[in-house]
Amino acid sequence: MRAKRNIGIVAQFMHVIAWLLVSVVSVASNTTQSNSAKPSVNLGEEDLEITSLGEIRMVAGRRGIFRTYKSSDGTTGSIVFGQFRSLRDATRQTEEWLKLAKTITSQEKKKDQRGQLIGLRVVGIEQNVESKKEGFLIVVRNGLNCYLIQSVSLPIATQIENITQGE
Secondary structure, rough: OOOHHHHHHHHHHHHHHHHHHHHHHHHHHHHHOOOOOOOEOOOOOEEEEEEEEEEEEEEEOEEEEEEEEOOOOOOOEEEEEEEEOOHHHHHHHHHHHHEEEEEEEEEEEOOOOOOEEEEEEEEEEEOOOOOOOOEEEEEEEOOEEEEEEEEOOOHHHHHHHHHHOOO
């Protein structure tokens, strides 16, 4: 029982550290941007403005990138992306992100002809440790590429996922 509680505490601590790191890099990124117009993305849905972007350290010491978006109504969302050298590292990163989910609402698996898992898409509900509000997360692994998308709005999270797939 104690081990489970410690794992939960560690997962919450990792989540807080990740968001603090994102916040620090985000603030630094915003202070170095010029006054030029910030890019926005529209795929026939809500306009999303990129509010910050930067690098983040991930599992196995890999560097990943992150972007945060803001819609016209103020709703925010973010994505963290990483490309890994091995399937083991990509799987470990995916498993770490899945620990953030309080509830899994859907899961899709893609397998190759030999039955090997080559892709995964999980949608879940998470609870923000700081604000105590629920939000949505989408965890995707396509081969060695992994994504974590988070937002309080599932449509915004899905739109960020669609933007990423279009790149």
